Amino acid sequence: MKIIEGGVCAANGFKANGIHCGIRKNKTKKDLSLIFSETEASAAAVYTTNLVKGAPLTVTKKHLENGKAQAVICNSGNANTCNANGIEIAEKMSDLVSKELSIDASNIVVASTGVIGQPLEIEPIANGIPELVKGLTKDGSEAASEGIMTTDTVKKEIAIEFTLGGKVCHMGGIAKGSGMIHPNMATMLVFITTDVAISPKMLSKALSSDIENTFNMISVDGDTSTNDMVTVLANGMSGNDEITSEGEDFDEFMKALNTVTIYLCRMIAADGEGATKLLECKVSGANDEKTAKTVAKSVICSSLLKAAMFGSDANWGRVLCAIGYSGADVDVTKVGVSFASAKGTIEVCRDGAGVDFSEEIAKEILLEKEIEVIITLGEGTFGATAWGCDLTYDYVKINGDYRT
Amino acid sequence: MKIIEGGVCAANGFKANGIHCGIRKNKTKKDLSLIFSETEASAAAVYTTNLVKGAPLTVTKKHLENGKAQAVICNSGNANTCNANGIEIAEKMSDLVSKELSIDASNIVVASTGVIGQPLEIEPIANGIPELVKGLTKDGSEAASEGIMTTDTVKKEIAIEFTLGGKVCHMGGIAKGSGMIHPNMATMLVFITTDVAISPKMLSKALSSDIENTFNMISVDGDTSTNDMVTVLANGMSGNDEITSEGEDFDEFMKALNTVTIYLCRMIAADGEGATKLLECKVSGANDEKTAKTVAKSVICSSLLKAAMFGSDANWGRVLCAIGYSGADVDVTKVGVSFASAKGTIEVCRDGAGVDFSEEIAKEILLEKEIEVIITLGEGTFGATAWGCDLTYDYVKINGDYRT
Numbered sequence: 075m076k077i078i079e080g081g082v083c084a085a086n087g088f089k090a091n092g093i094h095c096g097i098r099k100n101k102t103k104k105d106l107s108l109i110f111s112e113t114e115a116s117a118a119a120v121y122t123t124n125l126v127k128g129a130p131l132t133v134t135k136k137h138l139e140n141g142k143a144q145a146v147i148c149n150s151g152n153a154n155t156c157n158a159n160g161i162e163i164a165e166k167m168s169d170l171v172s173k174e175l176s177i178d179a180s181n182i183v184v185a186s187t188g189v190i191g192q193p194l195e196i197e198p199i200a201n202g203i204p205e206l207v208k209g210l211t212k213d214g215s216e217a218a219s220e221g222i223m224t225t226d227t228v229k230k231e232i233a234i235e236f237t238l239g240g241k242v243c244h245m246g247g248i249a250k251g252s253g254m255i256h257p258n259m260a261t262m263l264v265f266i267t268t269d270v271a272i273s274p275k276m277l278s279k280a281l282s283s284d285i286e287n288t289f290n291m292i293s294v295d296g297d298t299s300t301n302d303m304v305t306v307l308a309n310g311m312s313g314n315d316e317i318t319s320e321g322e323d324f325d326e327f328m329k330a331l332n333t334v335t336i337y338l339c340r341m342i343a344a345d346g347e348g349a350t351k352l353l354e355c356k357v358s359g360a361n362d363e364k365t366a367k368t369v370a371k372s373v374i375c376s377s378l379l380k381a382a383m384f385g386s387d388a389n390w391g392r393v394l395c396a397i398g399y400s401g402a403d404v405d406v407t408k409v410g411v412s413f414a415s416a417k418g419t420i421e422v423c424r425d426g427a428g429v430d431f432s433e434e435i436a437k438e439i440l441l442e443k444e445i446e447v448i449i450t451l452g453e454g455t456f457g458a459t460a461w462g463c464d465l466t467y468d469y470v471k472i473n474g475d476y477r478t
Numbered sequence: 479m480k481i482i483e484g485g486v487c488a489a490n491g492f493k494a495n496g497i498h499c500g501i502r503k504n505k506t507k508k509d510l511s512l513i514f515s516e517t518e519a520s521a522a523a524v525y526t527t528n529l530v531k532g533a534p535l536t537v538t539k540k541h542l543e544n545g546k547a548q549a550v551i552c553n554s555g556n557a558n559t560c561n562a563n564g565i566e567i568a569e570k571m572s573d574l575v576s577k578e579l580s581i582d583a584s585n586i587v588v589a590s591t592g593v594i595g596q597p598l599e600i601e602p603i604a605n606g607i608p609e610l611v612k613g614l615t616k617d618g619s620e621a622a623s624e625g626i627m628t629t630d631t632v633k634k635e636i637a638i639e640f641t642l643g644g645k646v647c648h649m650g651g652i653a654k655g656s657g658m659i660h661p662n663m664a665t666m667l668v669f670i671t672t673d674v675a676i677s678p679k680m681l682s683k684a685l686s687s688d689i690e691n692t693f694n695m696i697s698v699d700g701d702t703s704t705n706d707m708v709t710v711l712a713n714g715m716s717g718n719d720e721i722t723s724e725g726e727d728f729d730e731f732m733k734a735l736n737t738v739t740i741y742l743c744r745m746i747a748a749d750g751e752g753a754t755k756l757l758e759c760k761v762s763g764a765n766d767e768k769t770a771k772t773v774a775k776s777v778i779c780s781s782l783l784k785a786a787m788f789g790s791d792a793n794w795g796r797v798l799c800a801i802g803y804s805g806a807d808v809d810v811t812k813v814g815v816s817f818a819s820a821k822g823t824i825e826v827c828r829d830g831a832g833v834d835f836s837e838e839i840a841k842e843i844l845l846e847k848e849i850e851v852i853i854t855l856g857e858g859t860f861g862a863t864a865w866g867c868d869l870t871y872d873y874v875k876i877n878g879d880y881r882t
Contacts, residue, residue, distance in 0.1 A: 126802030156795060156832060157832070158831050190799060192832070296780075297800065297803070300802060377699040378877050381876075382877060382879075391559070391594025392594070395530055398528040399660075428596070465874055470871050471871070475791050
């Protein structure tokens with residue numbers, strides 16, 4: 075397996091594009107993206123568990139009932155959520171793309187991201203779609219990744235090459251993250267494409283299983299979005315024997331999918347709103363997986379720890395505190411904590427109490443951009459990893475006046 | 479019922495004091511407080527549910543097993559938590575006070591607040607206790623309230639006068655709050671005194687019932703502290719007939735207790751770390767109390783809404799979002815949202831969708847220091863109130879380097 079260029083266009087048969095159509099006032103910011111597969115693809119998606127759901131999710135869910143799709147249309151700048159005419163607008167987006175691409179409207183995934191509760195005008199989208207379709211290209215992944223960004227500061231894109239039953243296969247993904255990131259059985263916007271042949275049922279199985287250890291283990295701010303969605307389109311153009319059951323090929327596919335999703339998870343967490351650092355919390359020694367996950371997520375969500383990490387302060391008491399209130403059944407007198415980065419690893423707590431450590435070395439380690447919080451529970455053999463970021467002045471600034 | 483001066487010394491028979499003994503380096507900051515009742519009092523307490531518990535809580539729990547106490551000793555600047563010798567130190571604090579006051583050590587409530595995981599030296603406390611006891615006075619509530627402050631910016635103190643069975647009674651309380659405030663079946667440090675005669679059993683019942691709608695409905699940052707504790711001492715010196723069962727007197731006592739606790743709740747929320755505004759979320763129209771509470775707490779905890787309130791931005795979509803992920807069973811198409819303050823009330827959402835409102839008027843309302851987020855669920859008759867504060871640059875600043 076190797077990392078390659080091309081993002082969502084790396085897989086055979088996929089093209090993409092992203093343009094500024096006018097939803098955003100700032101003309102230098104793209105706001106409309108399209109991903110297209112030459113042939114109908116198996117499709118699977120997971121959605122937010124927020125009861126307040128973006129209208130596009132309702133339309134997409136209906137379209138994916140048969141497990142097939144051929145295109146993804148997504149705008150940024152407006153979430154099309156909590157609007158009286160939301161469904162109507164989402165359907166119109168789908169109809170316009172269907173007409174321009176001459177494909178079935180029910181084969182289109184619709185997504186929106188941005189402000190909640192402001193009516194989304196169809197005009198700029200209608201005006202933009204011809205240009206968007208005309209510009210579809212094998213080099214279009216970067217433009218598409220730009221078109222879905224909100225407060226993201228970097229594009230989030232990855233592609234890999236791997237082999238299945240002797241056939242060279244590809245998989246790529248783009249994502250937007252930044253704020254309102256605390257996925258719960260679902261996630262932020264992620265679009266993944268692959269040329270692997272896999273049945274809709276197995277694709278859905280792979281995705282549902284994967285997100286439990288990837289996107290559902292990220293938190294930027296504890297707020298679960300209304301518009302979260304991860305979609306995978308698999309068009310089968312690599313020519314492998316279709317995966318229709320568990321086995322070696324399915325395991326290999328899961329490995330590929332996990333590589334793509336973990337990469338995007340880390341990018342989303344590192345680019346959390348206002349973030350200066352990626353935090354990775356690695357828990358081991360738990361009696362079961364649920365305990366390990368609960369502890370990892372509780373620690374990664376602690377505002378106090380996040381602020382301490384911003385200040386490069388080895389305040390391990392806040393790690394213990396977050397373990398203690400996590401709800402997990404843990405013997406706190408067995409807990410160990412270390413901090414690690416490219417500059418090294420330092421143990422700060424053993425058996426639930428502090429150890430003598432050099433504040434100087436700890437500071438040097440914590441000044442890095444990628445920090446690991448390593449927790450040992452000293453009981454069993456289960457582990458989990460969660461991703462997050464530090465809490466900074468800029469998070470407050472960005473969210474103090476997001477709508478203007 | 480009327481508000482009076484005197485704090486925890488307003489009730490007959492109570493004295494208090496607070497001094498700087500040297501736990502803190504800053505000599506202008508008090509760090510040791512004492513509250514004393516001339517006679518043995520009924521005592522009740524609730525504690526944090528965090529599995530990581532401060533050593534003083536363990537000692538206090540043991541001391542309060544018989545429902546009696548006569549003094550409270552509390553230091554700030556160090557939480558005496560996650561230290562190998564924590565219990566020993568907490569017991570020493572109790573023994574020293576016992577000796578100096580000539581009262582039973584098992585009648586002493588011990589509490590600590592501050593940094594977690596740094597050994598607490600007994601020397602400054604031992605040296606300070608004689609001076610602390612010598613200075614006990616009826617005017618000492620203010621000094622005591624200062625001695626328990628951490629990052630608090632204002633003293634939190636209240637006292638009331640009320641009548642029970644023809645007898646004039648008093649109740650007063652002091653509190654410290656600020657950060658790591660997200661009580662869960664317990665709360666931050668609060669000490670309440672009263673001269674009401676009430677059995678330990680009924681006092682405990684009153685306190686447990688009260689906190690469900692008061693301290694357990696505050697959140698500053700989602701982090702449940704390791705050292706939370708609320709204690710009430712009732713010494714019976716007002717001469718009322720002892721309350722030993724439910725009835726009119728108990729109801730009156732509950733009303734008095736609720737007045738004191740709500741006042742302290744609002745002060746703690748308004749003085750959350752870095753806060754510039756008190757947020758009060760009032761939910762009505764729920765099918766049951768649990769739903770109302772879940773919704774109110776979810777909204778008050780949303781980092782995104784807290785940041786929007788800092789920016790005086792009427793971003794009601796974030797209110798809807800937080801209701802949607804709260805886990806409560808709510809029909810989002812029936813939800814209404816208004817913002818209110820001393821400057822007026824403005825409706826921003828009806829039936830789950832936005833209404834046309836003047837951004838200018840909304841801004842004027844949200845620029846005030848006390849903001850109400852009013853939510854109607856449009857289903858039943860139950861309601862709940864939660865308290866919190868905005869999320870600001872200063873929260874990040876305070877917590878980026880708390881230990882130094």
